[in-house]
Amino acid sequence: MFMDVQGPSNALFGRLPMILDLHYNNPWIMFAFALVVIGGIGTVAALTYFKKWGWLWHDWLTTVDHKKIGIMYIIVGLIMLFRGFFEAAMIRTHQAMAVGPDSPGFLGAVHGYLTPFHISEIFTVHGTLMILLAVTPILVGFMNLIVPIQIGARDMAYPFLNAVGLWLTTAAAALCMISLFVGSFSHAGWVGLTPLTQLDHSPGVGVDYWIWLIQISSIGSTLGALNLIATILKMRAPGMSLMRMPIFSWTTLATNIIGLTSFPLLTVALFLLTLDRYIGTHFFTADGGGNFMMYTNLFWLWGHPEVYFVVLPAFGFLSEIIPTFSEKPLFNHTSMIAATMGIAGVSWLVWLHHFFIMGAGPEVNTFFSVATMLVGIPTGVKVFNWAFTMYKGRVRLETPMLWALGAVLLLIGGGMTGMMLAIPAINYVSHNSVFVVAHFHNMFLIIAFAIFGAVTYWWPKAFGFRLDERLGHIFFWLFWAGSVFVFVPMYALGFLGMTRRLDYIAHPSWWPLLALEVVGIALYIASVAAFVLQIYVSFRDRERNKVTTSDAWETSRSLEWAAHCPPSFYNFAATPIVHSNDEWAWRREHGVTSVVPEKYTSIHMPKNSMVPVVLGVLFIIFGFAGTWRIGWMFFGSIIAITAVLIFRMFQKDIDYNIPAEDVEAYEREKLKSVDRAAQDNVHQTGEMGDAGTDSPAHG
Amino acid sequence: MKIGNLSSGLRAFLGLLLIAVLAGCSNSPVQDPLWFLHPNGPIARASIYYLVVDVLLLLIIIVPATALVIWTFWRYRRGGGGEYDPTYNHSIPIEVIVWGIPLLLVAVLSYFSYQGVKDVEPYSPQALDSVTAKNGGQKPLHIDVISTDWQWLFIYPDQHVALANRLVVPTGRKIEMDLTSTTVTNDFYVLKVVNQIYMMPGMRTKHNFYVERPGTYQGFSTEFSGPGFSWMNYKMQVVKPKQFDQWVQRAQASGNRMHWQQFLQFAQPTINTGNAWKMYSDVEPNLLRKTIHAVNTGQLNIKWPMRFSEEMTSPEFEQRFGTGDAESSPDGTTADEPQNTPDR
Structure with a gap:
């Protein structure tokens, strides 16, 4: 808009004419484009053929139900995870091919099959997407899906805001998909360090795509964090004091406090970078009095807390899964809460360890080194507590437990390498090597393992049937083997001195290890196939795998297992009263597993709204126009977004009451498919505890 | 110096490690393979010294933790013969140990971290003190x-x-x-x-x-x-x-x-x-x-x-x-290569 840019541009189409000038016609992109088009046409055709458009619109796209929003978050995340995985496979195969000066080149590349620009684009999109558009949405999805039920709430504190968050994330994901075919993505790594991302060194639109999609998704994350904190602090069921809250809700609280405080930093850093790129300010330039290391600081001030933003919920999953399958309460519940908050607290104090080598003095580096190592203490406590949860337990090795055990073992390995990198003297020889890459993938694998564990664990809660056990085991072992084959050689390559983000490998002696990593990728591909097959087979046999009680695993412990599988859209017919840390286990032990309330009352619920979807579409236009510098469209979309928000403010008809008799009819229908234990005419509140005796439960 | 004394033993240890690992996975034609564990000079050596110290200290926790996870799982798996006691969910002594020992370890590691960063600090590395003293006045x-x-x-x-x-x-x-x-x-x-x-x-x-x-x-x-x-x-x-x-x-x-x-x-x-x-x-x-x-x-x-x-x-x-023309200068003329003496 204001800066002189290279390449053609005009007022009507911005920089779009550029795509005619440059060679984007790479076969890989054509392949991906074909894949997406076929997938899109297939979906549209299926929706039309089965006449499901209305269902999609009314039941899903416009919903404000936290469970459906959670599921949609997870679907978006899984699709992005699949794309990110595809990119990982490309990086690995390319690097294994581009070894030594004599290695052949294909598809316009000198070595391997990806040009330097293309592979840097791929590792950038891999990093950005895996963290912000895959792992984060999946975890936020689980928080949405589980936390309100786990704390006995009807919905989130701000159901509408929740839907806005989802559609902002989806808009960011859509922009990421558009960047694949229209123009290009950033080439500067997911951290996008300045001055590499300045207009002089990244003259294309890639960095702009990267900026706008992160901005849009981080607004969504900030809103989501606000919402979850409010929900957890204000909407807990009577009797659930903070210290009685399950660990997953605690980790969600900790995570979102991190999110709420750190995401605005990223927004500001990227906003200043945007000003540099668009109107020529000098915040992060090397000239004109700019200080680009300030960007590095700001980015990691967000970036490191973000690491804990994604790892803490994963620890929360493990803390739910391990007690269930050990048939024993979580060991040292209070200590686990302290460890969670401890990790969250230290997370703001460690960012400088990402650039120990910038030349800061020994005192500065020591401070951040010690702070980083402090994280190891609560993390170690968690490992020990999980081990002691199994101690004197009765451990069942069902699929979720398998994933959890794998995650704990990975955490030990990742913790060890993390403590190595925390020492500056070691970091000076290993910074930016693939040893670091192997370390943080090791940590992200913990999250992946926890996620797959959580998918299996809460699947029956969300859908009413269990996933196939045998294929789940096969999926686990393939995924585990793939992880070993990819990341053990990668650790070794780090010791051999291999740097990250290489397009061409100058040293042929590294080839055997790179080839081993490709074997790992093949195993990963097989594991993805097993996962897809697992879901297909389980869905096909859903009648046989049907869950007939609210407690799908029979030894579950937290409150979400007191709701139906799948829960009614209002979660609980009557707000539950909480008596214990492990409420469902307490009820099971006291024989009050009935889900039939004393009497039915009317329930107050939010109405669906199409505003969030509309906002999502407008934000796609906003991001696209910003990226391509189409001024009229950019400012037009800002006006439209503001107008829609104002329209929403004046909407009065946003909620409704479900009459008591409707609730009763709905519940009776639900109860038909549930086993007898849940129907015993013992109401779930009062009597057995002290918490709920004075007032009947209300929504 | 502390590093000097330890370094001979360390080098023997690392040499063994080098042979063990590289025997399996490298066909490098280079005499001294790419591998940062064979340092030349006091600073690079100090880094490797702290790497080894760090790993050895960490093993104090890593080994028992791994053993504990595997043992508890194996002993207390269903049908594994472990006694089932669901009431065992809290223990003050264990809490003190699992917070205390890592805390002590981090304290020790922090000491080494500070020493290490002073030794290899790029602006004035302590590890160079001994050699510069030995070299006297050489600029x-x-x-x-x-x-x-x-x-x-x-x-x-x-x-x-x-x-x-x-x-x-x-x-x-x-x-x-x-x-x-x-x-x-x-x-x-x-x-x-x-x-x-x-x-x-x-x-x-x-x-x-x-x-x-x-x-x-x-x-x-x-x-x-x-x-x-x-x-x-x-x-x-x-x-x-x-x-x-x-x-x-x-x-x-x-x-x-x-x-x-x-x-x-x-x-x-x-x-x-x-x-x-x-x-x-x-x-x-x-x-x-x-x-x-x-x-x-x-x-x-x-x-x-x-x-x-x-x-x-x-x-x-x-x-x-073009590709692969490894030893010509940017303008096509060849330059004088300094005498290359083999390592060791």
Whole structure:
């Protein structure tokens, strides 16, 4: 808009004419484009053929139900995870091919099959997407899906805001998909360090795509964090004091406090970078009095807390899964809460360890080194507590437990390498090597393992049937083997001195290890196939795998297992009263597993709204126009977004009451498919505890 | 010195490790394989020393933790014979142990971390104290390093010579470096010899090191800096002082100019696919300071052409350099290679 840019541009189409000038016609992109088009046409055709458009619109796209929003978050995340995985496979195969000066080149590349620009684009999109558009949405999805039920709430504190968050994330994901075919993505790594991302060194639109999609998704994350904190602090069921809250809700609280405080930093850093790129300010330039290391600081001030933003919920999953399958309460519940908050607290104090080598003095580096190592203490406590949860337990090795055990073992390995990198003297020889890459993938694998564990664990809660056990085991072992084959050689390559983000490998002696990593990728591909097959087979046999009680695993412990599988859209017919840390286990032990309330009352619920979807579409236009510098469209979309928000403010008809008799009819229908234990005419509140005796439960 | 005493045992240990690992997975033709665990010089060695100390200390927790997880699972799996007691969910002594022992360990590691960072601190490394004391009054060799897109320029101001994409240093003499970059951030790193330090445009960082044995080492950037990043490799040749002096004389006789005009030309985006290198004898005085000043004031402002950051084909690689021509200089003439003495 204001800066002189290279390449053609005009007022009507911005920089779009550029795509005619440059060679984007790479076969890989054509392949991906074909894949997406076929997938899109297939979906549209299926929706039309089965006449499901209305269902999609009314039941899903416009919903404000936290469970459906959670599921949609997870679907978006899984699709992005699949794309990110595809990119990982490309990086690995390319690097294994581009070894030594004599290695052949294909598809316009000198070595391997990806040009330097293309592979840097791929590792950038891999990093950005895996963290912000895959792992984060999946975890936020689980928080949405589980936390309100786990704390006995009807919905989130701000159901509408929740839907806005989802559609902002989806808009960011859509922009990421558009960047694949229209123009290009950033080439500067997911951290996008300045001055590499300045207009002089990244003259294309890639960095702009990267900026706008992160901005849009981080607004969504900030809103989501606000919402979850409010929900957890204000909407807990009577009797659930903070210290009685399950660990997953605690980790969600900790995570979102991190999110709420750190995401605005990223927004500001990227906003200043945007000003540099668009109107020529000098915040992060090397000239004109700019200080680009300030960007590095700001980015990691967000970036490191973000690491804990994604790892803490994963620890929360493990803390739910391990007690269930050990048939024993979580060991040292209070200590686990302290460890969670401890990790969250230290997370703001460690960012400088990402650039120990910038030349800061020994005192500065020591401070951040010690702070980083402090994280190891609560993390170690968690490992020990999980081990002691199994101690004197009765451990069942069902699929979720398998994933959890794998995650704990990975955490030990990742913790060890993390403590190595925390020492500056070691970091000076290993910074930016693939040893670091192997370390943080090791940590992200913990999250992946926890996620797959959580998918299996809460699947029956969300859908009413269990996933196939045998294929789940096969999926686990393939995924585990793939992880070993990819990341053990990668650790070794780090010791051999291999740097990250290489397009061409100058040293042929590294080839055997790179080839081993490709074997790992093949195993990963097989594991993805097993996962897809697992879901297909389980869905096909859903009648046989049907869950007939609210407690799908029979030894579950937290409150979400007191709701139906799948829960009614209002979660609980009557707000539950909480008596214990492990409420469902307490009820099971006291024989009050009935889900039939004393009497039915009317329930107050939010109405669906199409505003969030509309906002999502407008934000796609906003991001696209910003990226391509189409001024009229950019400012037009800002006006439209503001107008829609104002329209929403004046909407009065946003909620409704479900009459008591409707609730009763709905519940009776639900109860038909549930086993007898849940129907015993013992109401779930009062009597057995002290918490709920004075007032009947209300929504 | 503490490091000196431990280092002999450490080296034996690392040697064994090296053989064990490399026997399995390397067919490297290089005598001294790529592997940062065979350091040359006190600083790189200090880093490896702290690596070993750190790992050994960590094993105090890692081994019991792993054993505990596996044992509890095995013993208390359903049908594993462990006694089932669901009421056992809290224990103050265990809590004290699981918080206390890691805390103690972190305290010990923090001590080592502080010692380590002082030993290898690039601006004034403690690990060099002993060798500089031994060397008495010998003046350190000063080298200015400038990274461009995507080449290296090593300037020896006192010798009035410069080298592009090749570094030659003598053994047994402290070496001081000033470093900067022309456009984007790079990391200076020579595997096994020199630890990493950022090279930032418009800023100056410093580095100090000392090399003991002659040999040839790999230098490269570790901070992604654009499309030519993978080709930012150079050889660092460590030679005996006498050979170094001979080489300096040859370089001084080379007659190539590197004045500001030539430097501006040199700093244009160039991907050094052929690993070409060149010597210069007529070098602009204070080139590093001038570069920093020019970057800060915006006079040196190199814009990358769009095709470098947007093209899906890479024609300029083949057009400019061809591939695989490893030992010719940028303008096609061959340069004098310093005497290469094998390692050890």
